[in-house]
Structures are given as C-alpha cells and as structure tokens.
Amino acid sequence: MVVTLNRPDVMNAMNTKMLEERLALFREQAYNSELRCIVITGAGDKAFSAGGDLKERNNMGNKSWGNQHQIIEELVLLTRDFPVPIIAAVEGYALAGGCELALSSDFIIASETAVFGLSEALRGILPGGGGLQNLARAIGVRRAKEVIYTGRKLDASLAYEWGLVNEVVPKGQARDKAIEIAFKIAASAPMAVRAAKVSINNGSETDYHSAYALDIAAYNLLVKSEDRLEGVAAFNEKRKPKWKNQ
Structure with missing residues (x-):
C-alpha cells in the first residue's frame, strides 16, 4: 500500500x-x-x-x-x-x-x-x-x-x-x-516479518537478556506455524513458498 x-x-x-x-x-x-x-x-x-x-x-x-x-x-x-x-x-x-x-x-x-x-x-x-x-x-x-x-x-x-x-x-x-x-x-513470511518488527522494536528498549527472551518467544511461536513447514518444504522443493499467514 x-x-x-x-x-x-x-x-x-x-x-x-x-x-x-x-x-x-x-x-x-x-x-x-x-x-x-x-x-x-x-x-x-x-x-x-x-x-x-x-x-x-x-x-x-x-x-x-x-x-x-x-x-x-x-x-x-x-x-x-x-x-x-x-x-x-x-x-x-x-x-x-x-x-x-x-x-x-x-x-x-x-x-x-x-x-x-x-x-x-x-x-x-x-x-x-x-x-x-x-x-x-x-x-x-x-x-x-x-x-x-x-x-x-x-x-x-x-x-x-x-x-x-x-x-x-x-x-x-x-x-x-x-x-x-x-x-x-x-515475499517473506508475513508472520515472521510482523514478529521481527515487534521483537526489534521492543527489544531495543530493554536489556539484552530480556530482548533475547522476546526473540525466543516469537521464534517458538513461528516454529509451530504452518508457514514454517511451508518455508522449509519450498526450499527443499526449489519453489517459491505459498504463505498461509498461519
């Protein structure tokens, strides 16, 4: 937009x-x-x-x-x-x-x-x-x-x-x-981009250990997402990923 x-x-x-x-x-x-x-x-x-x-x-x-x-x-x-x-x-x-x-x-x-x-x-x-x-x-x-x-x-x-x-x-x-x-x-996974923005914005305002905890919390949520499965599959199948935003 x-x-x-x-x-x-x-x-x-x-x-x-x-x-x-x-x-x-x-x-x-x-x-x-x-x-x-x-x-x-x-x-x-x-x-x-x-x-x-x-x-x-x-x-x-x-x-x-x-x-x-x-x-x-x-x-x-x-x-x-x-x-x-x-x-x-x-x-x-x-x-x-x-x-x-x-x-x-x-x-x-x-x-x-x-x-x-x-x-x-x-x-x-x-x-x-x-x-x-x-x-x-x-x-x-x-x-x-x-x-x-x-x-x-x-x-x-x-x-x-x-x-x-x-x-x-x-x-x-x-x-x-x-x-x-x-x-x-x-072209990047929408959930990953949104999570990265939150983590960078909030993490930059606090100490390193607290900021890294924010990173890992977001990381663990993404590991369980369908888009993580799609991203890995697309890489191995040599194609562009089709993100589901979930």
Missing part, C-alpha cells in the same frame, strides 16, 4: 483534516491481514512534508491545539507499532512533523534532494511527534542534541552518513525504490 501526503501546493503540510484521514486509514488497515507493507511518500518533488500547517495553527487556541495534538500522539504510537513495516520515501524537504513522520517509520529511503530537520525550537516549542526520542535513537544522543538545539538541517548525504536513512537514490526515485523493497518484504 502506498500512502501519499497530498497537499503539494503547501509542501504537503499536515492540517487537521489530513491527520484525521491518516489516523482513520491506519486504524482500519491495522486489522488487514492481507497487508504486507506501507510506503509513505509526499506528492510532488519539493517536499515529503514541511510538517504541521502553521497557517492553520496561526492564532489556534490552546484547546484546539491540544485536540489536534491528541491525534498526532496517537498517530506516532500507531505508526511505530503498526503491525507491518512502514517505509518513508522522502523527496525534498522532511521538516518538523514531516521529519518526525519519517523517523517514526521502520526506515527511510531518501532521494539526493532530501533535507531533514527538526526546527521546532526556533518556533518556541519542541518536537511533539516522537522526534526527540526517534532522532536520538537513529543518530545518537550527542548529534541529536545539536540538531534539536540549533534547528540544523541535514542533507541526504549527511543523513545517510549519520544513519538517519538507509539508502540515498537519484532524484525522483525514492518512491520506486521503497516500493521495490516493499515487494521484497512481501
């Missing part, structure tokens, strides 16, 4: 309507057993997303701001914990909330035109969409502090060097590359 942030006239800035639509879609698709991967991208080539719609937020009262942010907070956790992998395909600017959305994905494919930044401190607030935690986990605490404190922007090459993105591709090719990887993910 490809999800496109479709407000190219405002660099795909996210207003309340867009946030509500994405939340509704993710809530619905979280229960789609046929879904294998999501690619998120932005319309046009200027921006993945410039973040929140500051024109909509201009003079927004505390109550309205808080109501909107409740949607964002649910989206942050739903994106991180979504059952299947989410790949961000970034062309152009991914700033503020747009950068946070990319950081919340499983990984990022960026075009050579990509620019990442969390500039909230320059606007009197902090990244509220998971950016503080996700950036530090991606590039390290010390580098993240510099980026957050100063609003420094990272071009694609530096983002790759610092471990923010998985791969940099020529302009206009981020979406296609992300879809190519999504098809490779879809």
Whole structure:
C-alpha cells in the first residue's frame, strides 16, 4: 500500500483534516491481514512534508491545539507499532512533523534532494511527534542534541552518513525504490516479518537478556506455524513458498 501526503501546493503540510484521514486509514488497515507493507511518500518533488500547517495553527487556541495534538500522539504510537513495516520515501524537504513522520517509520529511503530537520525550537516549542526520542535513537544522543538545539538541517548525504536513512537514490526515485523493497518484504513470511518488527522494536528498549527472551518467544511461536513447514518444504522443493499467514 502506498500512502501519499497530498497537499503539494503547501509542501504537503499536515492540517487537521489530513491527520484525521491518516489516523482513520491506519486504524482500519491495522486489522488487514492481507497487508504486507506501507510506503509513505509526499506528492510532488519539493517536499515529503514541511510538517504541521502553521497557517492553520496561526492564532489556534490552546484547546484546539491540544485536540489536534491528541491525534498526532496517537498517530506516532500507531505508526511505530503498526503491525507491518512502514517505509518513508522522502523527496525534498522532511521538516518538523514531516521529519518526525519519517523517523517514526521502520526506515527511510531518501532521494539526493532530501533535507531533514527538526526546527521546532526556533518556533518556541519542541518536537511533539516522537522526534526527540526517534532522532536520538537513529543518530545518537550527542548529534541529536545539536540538531534539536540549533534547528540544523541535514542533507541526504549527511543523513545517510549519520544513519538517519538507509539508502540515498537519484532524484525522483525514492518512491520506486521503497516500493521495490516493499515487494521484497512481501515475499517473506508475513508472520515472521510482523514478529521481527515487534521483537526489534521492543527489544531495543530493554536489556539484552530480556530482548533475547522476546526473540525466543516469537521464534517458538513461528516454529509451530504452518508457514514454517511451508518455508522449509519450498526450499527443499526449489519453489517459491505459498504463505498461509498461519
């Protein structure tokens, strides 16, 4: 599935309507057993997303701001914990909330035109969409502090060097590359991919022994699955497996 942030006239800035639509879609698709991967991208080539719609937020009262942010907070956790992998395909600017959305994905494919930044401190607030935690986990605490404190922007090459993105591709090719990887993910056993995501996400937040226990619990469940039998049989019969997702 490809999800496109479709407000190219405002660099795909996210207003309340867009946030509500994405939340509704993710809530619905979280229960789609046929879904294998999501690619998120932005319309046009200027921006993945410039973040929140500051024109909509201009003079927004505390109550309205808080109501909107409740949607964002649910989206942050739903994106991180979504059952299947989410790949961000970034062309152009991914700033503020747009950068946070990319950081919340499983990984990022960026075009050579990509620019990442969390500039909230320059606007009197902090990244509220998971950016503080996700950036530090991606590039390290010390580098993240510099980026957050100063609003420094990272071009694609530096983002790759610092471990923010998985791969940099020529302009206009981020979406296609992300879809190519999504098809490779879809060729893997769906139960195994989902279990791996849970174990990696949760294991990275705890000590090694506890994390390994999560791995083994998932491993033992998969050993008993029909897909494990199918995977071994397909290998020995020199054919592609036909996953049953059970």
